[in-house]
Amino acid sequence: MGKFQIFTAEEQQSLREAGKILSECLAYIGDLVAPGITTKELDRAAEEFIRRHEGATPAFQGYHGYPATLCTSVNEECVHGLPGDRVLKEGDIIATDCGVMINNLYTDACRTFGVGKISKEAQKLLDVTSNALEAAVAVTRSGVRVGTISATIQDLVEAEGLTIVSALTGHGLGKTLHQFPDVPNYGEKDTGPMLPVGTLIAVEPIVCTGKDGIKETSDLWTINTRDGSLSAHFEHTLLITEEGCEIIA
Ligand code: MF3
Numbered sequence: 524m525g526k527f528q529i530f531t532a533e534e535q536q537s538l539r540e541a542g543k544i545l546s547e548c549l550a551y552i553g554d555l556v557a558p559g560i561t562t563k564e565l566d567r568a569a570e571e572f573i574r575r576h577e578g579a580t581p582a583f584q585g586y587h588g589y590p591a592t593l594c595t596s597v598n599e600e601c602v603h604g605l606p607g608d609r610v611l612k613e614g615d616i617i618a619t620d621c622g623v624m625i626n627n628l629y630t631d632a633c634r635t636f637g638v639g640k641i642s643k644e645a646q647k648l649l650d651v652t653s654n655a656l657e658a659a660v661a662v663t664r665s666g667v668r669v670g671t672i673s674a675t676i677q678d679l680v681e682a683e684g685l686t687i688v689s690a691l692t693g694h695g696l697g698k699t700l701h702q703f704p705d706v707p708n709y710g711e712k713d714t715g716p717m718l719p720v721g722t723l724i725a726v727e728p729i730v731c732t733g734k735d736g737i738k739e740t741s742d743l744w745t746i747n748t749r750d751g752s753l754s755a756h757f758e759h760t761l762l763i764t765e766e767g768c769e770i771i772a
């Protein structure tokens with residue numbers, strides 16, 4: 524079994540600062556999302572936005588050799604979509620996943636946006652995935668076991684007839700981008716590690732409209748749904764407190 528990292532008051536301040544920049548960055552990117560823009564242009568805008576803040580750096584750059592600031596996962600792309608020359612078109616959905624680092628501490632968050640007018644099916648996928656994340660936030664506090672968060676996400680998504688992409692999980696973070704514990708998007712209530720006050724987790728439901736399963740792609744980063752169905756991804760970094768949790772980003 525791993526060990527939870529607990530953050531000092533000073534470290535928590537750095538995390539809040541990083542998280543604020545990250546949340547603002549994702550909102551800014553969301554405003555830029557429109558038919559005709561490329562994923563590479565969004566990536567450049569995110570990098571410039573983060574670097575305008577003294578002491579803040581894009582956390583994904585160089586992580587296992589990752590070459591960009593954002594992961595831009597379009598339609599059937601589930602996670603780690605590599606920004607490039609793809610031009611967004613009306614009806615697409617795009618998950619923009621990003622991290623900001625301050626004082627060597629990592630934050631990680633993702634929002635999925637519609638491009639122009641999107642289908643009813645796509646809008647439902649976005650709403651359900653976002654609602655699953657908010658339901659998970661509502662049950663997260665110290666003393667809760669990770670399985671309770673997992674089961675909350677699974678129950679909400681499955682009740683809506685949608686599918687958890689089970690190979691992809693949330694995670695602890697802080698000193699590194701991915702550390703103990705894993706936070707799966709399916710599981711059993713009241714099982715798994717118990718969250719202590721002052722630790723940090725990234726909760727990130729990744730949901731698709733088809734069957735569970737993933738497929739790697741030729742760029743070696745982008746991961747797609749195996750059946751080509753649409754996928755959405757929302758993620759918060761959460762600081763665990765006595766009464767609940769604080770949304771860091
Ligand atoms: N939010 C992504 C995750 O938790 C972070 C990807 S970092 C990258 O997997 F370097 F792989 F892009």
Ligand code: CO
Nearest residue numbers: 631725727758
């Ligand atoms: Co993450």
